[in-house]
Amino acid sequence: MVEVIAGVNGFDGLAIAVKAASYALLLIASGSVLCPLTVDGLPLKERRSLYRFAAAIVPVALALIIARLMLEAVFLAGDDWAAALDPGLLALVANGALGQTLALQAVGGVLIAGGLIRGRTGTASSLIAVVLIAVSFTLSGHVSGTAEWHDEVLLVVHMLCLSFWVGVLLPLYRLSGQPGDAAAIVAEDFGRKAIGVVAVLVVAGLITLNTLTGGLPAALQTAYGQLFAVKLGVFALVLLLAAINRRALTPALISGRPGSGHAMRRSLVIEASAIGLIVVVSATFTTLTGPGG
Template sequence: MEDWGIIALRWALFVSLGLLFGLTAFKRLSLGSDRPSDANVRHAVALLIVAASAAALSVLGFAVQVSSMAGVPFAEVDKATVQSLLGETALGLALKVRLVALLAVIIMAVASALWRLSSSAVQALASGVALATLTWSGHGAATDGTVGWVHLAADILHLLAASTWIGALAGFLWMLFRAGSGQVGEARQTCRVLAEFATVGSSLVVILLLTGLANAFFILRDGDPWAALAAPYGQLLALKMVLFVGMLGLAGVNRLRLTPALSAAVESGDPERALKPLRRSIVLEFGLGIGILVLVAWLGTLAPNTTPVAS
């Protein structure tokens, strides 16, 4: 498979696993209730589809990586090589843990859809474990010693926080575009959820900034940062920061201007006029988030290429 195919596959995994955790975390943090309802059933069906897709993508991704590591075409990978990498490498362990976690999510989603039995806390834990396994084949897992464990923990926390933000945006889009979203009662609920998530959103930004700086330090600490910026890895990392700042700016506009405007419009009985700019802003913010995931998928295929600093 060509490099762009591998990047597309990695991106699809980041999106599916990120939404799986993010939507569950958003429901837990903002919507809260696990009481039986049609909304919880719809949420369970969505989780079932996303989890099944993530499992299929994970198996395909492992097969592609095995093909790349063995240096043979995808169709010519032999069973012995697959078994060896599956049983003796961190890559194989990550796949097995991820599939078990996804199976747990699928079972709980089926239980919720059929019998209205739900536990968003357990779903968030299982989907979070599945998401965290993506970092086991990244730069954090390549760092040795105690520092490596700190780097890996920062990677995991960064990915969980980013996915919570993306999942929240997806949740907001569903609320803003669902049937009847322009009615006063539905718009009032949207205002409430937006307001309640504001504090969580601020915490996510702090976590993303701190873990992002930590990850950059661990990757670039033994080299020349200016040399890194001249390489594709550094340039893509800089572009990722630009998109992040764009998301941060839109989030600020949403919180300080568009959400209060929607609240005022709800009180006046005409929320539709304030929903339109908020919808546009959330769509754009979500698009920037998806763009960041493209860059994350791409960065994972590149080496930082830093030049060692002369002693």
């Protein structure tokens, strides 16, 4: 793993950064659709604020998707930056597995933005968009190379659950800094539902690791498996923070204990940072290595 990371050049770093940023924005946009529909107690004002934020970041996500297409063309041309504007190479990438992934993500982003702007009438299209974005991750990457259909299903479910988790962080952070019991209601409801989400994420992650590498002992012999293990380790930190939120911080919010809102906001910042690190690690090992090495 150290050798792989040490060999990262400027182009690799840029590719990883663009991929990680696009992943993050797509997760946030998807979560902004799922959160108001699945978490009870979210005030109408906060729902609207979340919708506006999601609609605003979609254009940035689309720009990053285009950047990924261009960077792949540059990579195919041997790091020749002129290839970023080469119609032939761009068409080649667009017709491949990565191109299909990016196209589906772009369609999903547009549908999300359009659905959120239209309000309730766009709910159906926004939900379809969230599913399309989740499915897009099965079209390219390491899971797409397996012969097992359930791996793709697990990845889709994994992405939906992660989107749900990410989607609640911003509104809960904002509410925790405001007077009233809205933060407590949202935190309590999310805590109940997160139990099932955690179970799905853990099971899906372990099954995927086993399928791609043959299990944790074998995985630790490869750079890919070691990076995957780092990802699982960071996720364990997220689970610890979630447990603290549920067992200590949420009851403090419910009881109105002084300083509980500040403590919750601090915990959410750490949790969001950890999830961000997971996204970066995922972008790193899917860019630099594969299950076999």
